[in-house]
Amino acid sequence: MKPKIGRALVVGGGISGIRAALDLAETGYGVTLVDRAPHIGGVLSQLDNQFPTNQCGMCKMLPLVERDAGSQYCLRKGLFHENIDIRLSTEVVGIEGEAGSFMVRLREQPRFVDPEKCIGCGECAAVCPVDVADEFNAGLSERKAVYLPVPHMMPNTYVIDPAACTRCGECVTACPTGAIRLFRQGRQDFGVLVVDDEYTVRDSIKEWLVEDGFSVETAGSGEEALDLMKKQPFKMMLLDIKMPGMDGVEVLKKTMETFPDMAVVMMTAYATVETAVEAMKTGAMDYLMKPFDPEDLVSKVIDVYEIQEASRGEEVEAGAVVFCGGTEGYDxxxxxxxxxxxxxxxxxxxxxxxxxxxxxxPGGGQLVRPSNGEPVRKIAWIQCVGSRDLQTDADFCSGFCCMYAIKEAMLAKEKGPEDLDATIFYMDMRTFGKTFQRFRDSAEKDHAIRFTRGRVHTVYLDEKTGKLMISYPGENSQRIEEAFDMVVLSTGQQPAGGMDKLAQTADFDLNQWGFALAEPFAPSKTKREGIFFGGAFSGPKDIAESVISAGSASLCASVALHSAGRGMAEVTGDAPEYIDVSIQAPKVRVVLCECGSTLPGGIDMKAIAADLKTDPVVENVFTIPRICTTEGWDLLVEKAKAKGYNRLLVGACMPYAHARRLKELGEKVLMNPVLMEVEDIRAPAFRYADAEASYIQKAMERNLRSGISRLRGVDPLPKTSVPVARKALVVGGGIAGMTAALAIADHGYPVTLVENDPELGGNLNWLARTIEGYDVHAFMDSVRQRLEKHPQVTIHVDSSVMSAFGEVGNFFTTIETGSQSSVETLHHGVAIIATGGGEAPANMYSHGENDAIITQKELEQKVSDKQIDVTSMDTVVMIQCAGSREEPRNYCSRVCCASTLKHILHMKKENADLSIYVLYRDMMSYGFSETWFTEARKAGAVFIPYTVDKKPVVSVPGDGSNVKISAYEPLLDANVEINADLLVLATGIVPSLPESLAAAYGAHVDADGFFQEAEPKWRPVDSLKEGVFACGIALSPRSVTESVATAEAAAQRAMRILTKSALSRAGVTARVRQSLCSLCERCIDVCPYGARSIDLDLQKVIVNAAMCQGCGNCASECPNSASVVDGFFDGRMLDMIDMVIE
Amino acid sequence: MEDFEPTIIAFVCNWCTYTAADLAGTSRQSYPTNVRLIRVMCTGMVDPKYIIKAFLEGADAVLVSGCHPGDCHYINGNYKARRRMKLLKAILPQYGFDEKRLKLTWIGASDGIQFARTIRDMVSEIKELGPNEAKHAAVV
Structure with missing residues (x-):
């Protein structure tokens, strides 16, 4: 039975788009993933290393259950999933309809290179005469006008950059497969009408355009133009605005009435620009400013021609749309x-x-100065370039630059000379994420990276030495000048280009800086139902936050699809029943691609075929001129259809690109795709370019032989599966737990929610307002009411988890309720841990000795209970990081700085004369909360930085007078003493996740007691043990809205499992040959996924087929070869070693 | 000895080094023809007996290469490989194989150049070391 599925559209193929698409695809929906760029991966295709591991690991995002539905190779190389349809160079131009049934209009940019025909040989680029800056290398190297957008990506089809291409046609001649078309031929039929009252203008335009092959008519007035249009058809009009008689705008209006499809470009002098902009609303496509450069004008006409003639429009039905458009780097x-x-x-x-x-x-990884190629010995990072800067209209923090600067400094230390000196100039090091503070500390202590506080305003060149000079205030405010070999600007994020237009098309709002505007407490929701945001589209984010946000957006999309009835209803139509070959002797049919005529001369395919035939396991060998073409593929299908074999080896290029096609082929000929392989025979010709043909031929043959031996050893096993109890358990009834429970229940699956306290709500019970002024209690009540009424939700308050065991699909949890100790055991498929946390205890700065010394939570409560009268106070002091960001609580609690700003603005509103001093280490007002920081300073609050070795000192006089705070003021270079009516301590957040609870589900807690995620970036809400997820503060400190995002992301991860009645086993999975097993349990210890356990009753080691990822560590650990991985049996491996050595 | 062209067997992990080798190929990084790739899912899957088998079959050197520490697709398979290779290097001389013939490297997916360089370096090292004579002498 094939499920009938809803379809979602994901716009943007960067990290968040990929995450959203994969989440939805894994849940079972169809996904159309579009990106206007000619490649997926966004900026991550350019980044090799990510903090805090300083490695990549993006592949860890790939599906873990039902792995075979997706690609099993480096995600930066490309993405394939059977439920995801990827459309590149494609834009969204219209969204009609409503949630559940949108009709989305897409426009694909002109395809000059036919991806079906291009074999990535590069002959076109070799003859292209154009050199332009290569975006892939951030403009540091050059590329041709026909180029590979991301050189390491699959499929490696070339694209043409229409702006750079001169249409010289060299590549068309050079292409061995005839894949390139330049659409020059059609220009004669593309009628252009030029309307201008000045004869010289219209005549010279005509001349330019005729030279480029267009057919052009001219008109000297509006009336004449309208007459001409009646007589003959035009595709495009260049229309002057200011003309005597009928003016351009009127001509435009009349034209639009009768010829609405006409592409009209207005021509205007500076004075009438506003009119031109108005005209665009009436239907003009664009405008050109006079006087214009002939080249600009001609290229504009060519653009329009190509968009009209060569771009393809299409309508796609989608139940929900997720925008993951990302951001742009500041220039x-x-x-x-x-x-x-x-x-x-x-x-x-x-x-x-x-x-x-x-x-x-560009330099192959050498850290050298671009100016002279000399090694870099001294390098500086300047933070906040294009962020936190009112002059560039960026009163927000980009959030990720501090961390990437630290990472880059560490990488520089690794790649550069041993004595490399790296300095980071910063205002606040915003290490607010999980583990970030320790990362920074390690950079400073272990990697000797220098952190210097201060905003650098200028970099200048010392002409004599060729060094870059930076001046900054040192200690005692003395100016220091320092020379550097290289300066790196930590540029921030800006809204992606074209946001205005997209917002109009999709009908969502933008915030004051041009990022997408989300609804209060709903970080992924737009004002239009069924349309959602993921990733940095709605505000700057790093990878981990983008991944969480994408998960949240896909959850919302999934709810929208589900509630529109586009769920997982089953329809008839059988899944392929592959022919059982398990008792047949292996017979390999080999089909070789001759790769057109592009193989080096002297290679004899017939000889290879004859040689292979001598192997008794080879049934037959065929050759096909070019498998990558449609005709070639049809020929292959024909060859595969004829019976007489049970293994198929295809010798071609790009084995990566064939995964999807082999699956299709398998369905056509009813052969398990496991029994088919593509062996790369093209690579030897590239790799050994200098070798003789006979050598390359030998290498090709050797590759094929190893392919044959691999196939010979393949033994497809009957598909086993792990049944799933389609119920969820959520532990913790704060906002995260409630949100996660609701999200799953909204999909129609039963959820049990367990809460320690007698009532739901957690921290939201005492939190009154957010910094934005949103009402927290109203929000909490609405969620709670929905939850309590939900038919799929069972709530156990005053309850706790007594014990639990089990694995993905089948957990068993015993819950104890109340003092009467009623006990209940639940069987559920997934567990979500949302145990939250609370304010850290204040055991410093004399808290408890005087009523005037309170914590932030106490302040919040006293303010809402009106126990504090700000109007009667003179001075308030706030100390940030009280006990936070130093051992043993060496992490940032994220919410305290924003909370401080909230209180400042509130207090200043009540009492404008109130003096407020904030003693802080680094203000963590990341993202848009930076604006509040600016507001607070404008309101007059004084911010004084302190360091851990020079902490403020609080003294409480015995006579009941004011609390005294003494602090070092670095600008004055002196101690200041403040008498405060009120001292507020920001103590941060501590988790309340019992280690035993995590352990019961096979999960772990980290050094600070938070939930240990599987991977900080790529799997931020998962446990390493499949089926266990966490959200909210249990994961790490975060705000209400951020908690909602993690809760939705965790629910989405759970949905991948709950939507399946059973999880099937992937092709490459480990198993145990029980007769050889001595029960030493070493394989259990070595399994990174906890997929193995011992069944004491049966005296057997059991492998959970859904959890096993097929890494084979168990197989090499096993002393008896009892543990084996399908497809990598010892016999087969040894056979292959034999084969490749000859 | 002038004509000696060593045979190198490289066990490369599916996620990192195999991708790097492929990248070296597609980006036309020319490197010596002496290397034969065997793709495994993870370096942690490489059983020491595969390496001994390769030497016995006549390989002049064996390369095991996977993801950088901390970057393993399977969390920690490369650490396990590192442990095993260390032990194997300790016992290889007992079989009569120079431990220099076994090499363990970390080459990330985007390090096509690094892969080509590693192979080049290894070929010249092994050329200096001479052919694996022990394959004839070893008794198993």
Missing amino acids: PSTGKNTFGYKKFPDVVTGLEFERLISGTG
């Missing part, structure tokens, strides 16, 4: 550019630095 060459970016070659952006040290970068 420091705009504005005042006091850092000399683009002026001095050694001043680079963070992204350029990443490309410079990348193995695929």
Whole structure:
């Protein structure tokens, strides 16, 4: 039975788009993933290393259950999933309809290179005469006009950059497969009407355009133009605005009435620009400003021609749309550019630095100065370039630059000379994420990276030495000048280009900086139902936050699809029943691609075929001219249809690209795709380019032989599966737990919610308002009421988990309720841990000795109970990081700084004369809360930084007078003493996750007592043990809205499992040959996924087929070869070793 | 000895080094023809007996290469491989194989250049070391 599925559209193929698409695809929906770029991966295709591991690991995002539905190779190489349809170079141009049944209009940019025909040989680029800056290397190297957008990506089809291409046609001639079309031929039929009252203008335009092959008519007035249009058809009109008689705008209006499809470009002088903009609302496509450069004009006409003639529009039905459009990096060459970016070659952006040290970068990974190629010995990072800057209209924090600067500094230390000196100039190091503070500390202590506080305003060049000079205030406010070899600008995130248009098309709002605006407490929801945001589209985010946000958006999309009745209803239609070959002797049929005529001369395919035939296991060998073409593939299908064999080996290029097609082929010929392989015979020709043909031929043959031996050893096993109890358990009834429970229940699956306290709500019970002024209690009540009424939700308050055991699909949890100790055992498929946390105890700064010393939570409560009268106070002091961000609680609690800002603004509103001093280490007002920081300073609050070794000192006088706070003021270089009516301590957050609870589900807690996620970036809400998830503060400190995002993300991860009645076993999975097993249990210890256990009754080691990822560590650990991985049996491996050595 | 072209068997992990090798190929990084790749899911899957088998069959050197520490797709398989290779290097001389013939490296997916460089370096090292004579002498 094939399920009938709903379809979602995901816009943007960066990290969040990939996550959202995969989440939805794994849940069972169909996904159309579009990206306007010619590749997926977004900026991550350019980044090799990510903090805090300083490695990649993006592949860890790939499906873990039902793995075979997706690709099993490096995700930066490409993505394939049977439920995801990827459309590149495609934009969304319209969304009609409503949630559940949108009709989305897509427009694919002109395809000059036919991806079906392109074999990635590169002959086109070799003859292309154009050189332009290569975006992939952030402009540090050059590429051709026909190029590979991401050189390491599959499929490696070339694309043409229409803006750079001169249409010389060299590539068309060079292409061996005839894949390139330049659409020059059709220009004669593309009628252009030029309307201008000045004869010289219209005549010279005509001349330019005729030269480029267009057919052109001219008209001297509006009336004449309208007459001409009646007589003959035009596709495009260039229309002057200011004309005597009927003006351009009127002509436009009349034209639109009769010819609404006409592409009209207005021509205007500066004075009438506003009119031109107005005209665009009436239906003009664009405008050109006079006087114009002939090249601009001609290329505009060519653009329009190509969009009209060569781009393809299409309508796609989708139940929900998720926008994961990402952001753009700030360009420091705009504005005042006091850092000399683009002026001095050694001043680079963070992204350029990443490309410079990348193995695929312009210099092959050598850290050298772009100006002279000498090694970099001294390097500086300047933070907050294009962020936290009112001058660039960026009164927000980009949130990730501090961390990437630290990462880059560490990488520089690793790649550069041993004595490399790395300095980071910063205002606040915003290490607010999980483990970030320790990462920073390690950078400082273990990697000797220098952190210098201060905003650098200028970088200049010392002409004599060629070094870059930075001046900054040192200690005692003395100016220090220092020379550097290289300066990296930590550029921030900006809204992606075209946001206005997209917001109009999709009907969502933008915030004041142009990012997408989400609804209060619903980080992924837009004002339009069925349309959602994921990732940095709605505000700057790092990878982990983007992944969480994408999970939240896909959950919302899934709810929308489900409630529109586009769930998982089953329809008839059988899944393929593959022919059972298990008792047949292996017979391999080999089909070889001749790769057109592009193989080096002297290679004799017939000889290879004849040689292979001597192997008794080979049934027959065929050759096909070119498998990658449609005709070639049809020929292959034909060859595969004829019976007489039970294994198929295809010798071709790009084995990566064939995964999907082999699956289709398998369904056609009813052969398990496990029994088919593509062996790369094209690579030897590339790799051994200098070798003789006979050598390459030998290498090709050797590859094929190893393919044959691999196939010979394949033994497809009957598909086993793990049944799923389609119920969820959520532990913890705070906002995260409630949100997660509701999200799952909204899909129609039963959820049990367990809460320790007698009532639900957790921290929201005492939190009154957010910094934005949203009412927390009203929000909590609405969620609680929905939950309590939900037919699929069972709530156990005053209850706790007594014990639990089990694995994904089948957990058993015993719950104890109340004092009467009623006990109940539940059988459920997934567990979500949302045990939250609370304010850390204040055991410093004399808290408890005086009523005037309170914590932030106490302040919040006293303010809402009106126990504090701010109007009668003179001075308030707030101390940040009281006990936070130093051992043993060496992490940032994220919410305290925003909370401080909230209280400042509130107090200042009540009493404008109140003096407020904030003693802080780094203000963590990341994202848009930076605005509140600016507001608080404007309101007059004084911020005084302190360091851990010079903490403020609080003294409580015995006479009942005011509390005294003494602190070091670095600008004055002196101690200041403040008498405060009120001292507020920001003590941070501690988790309340019992280690035993995590352990009961096979999960772990980290050093600080928070839930240990499987992977901080790629799997931020999962446990390493499948089926266990966490959200909210149990995961790490976070705000209400951020908790909601994690809860939705966790629910989405759970949905992947709950939507299936059973989880099936993947092709490459380990198992145990019980007769050889001595029960030593070493394989159980070594399994990273906890997929193995011992069944004491049966005296057997059991492998959970859904949890096993097929890494084979158990197989090499096993002393008896009892543990084996399908497809990698010892026999087969040894056979292959034999085969490749000859 | 002038003509000696060593045979190198490389066990490469599916996620990192195999991708790097492929990248070296597709980005036309030319490297010596001496290497034969065997793709495994994880370096932690490489049983020491595969390596001994390769030497016995006549390989002049064996390369085991996977993801960087901390980057293993399977969390920690590369650490396990590192442990095993260390032990194997200790016992290889007992079989008569120079431990220099076994090499363990970490080559990430985007390090095509690094892969080509590793192979080049290894070929010149092994050329200096000479052919694996022990394959004839070893008694198993």
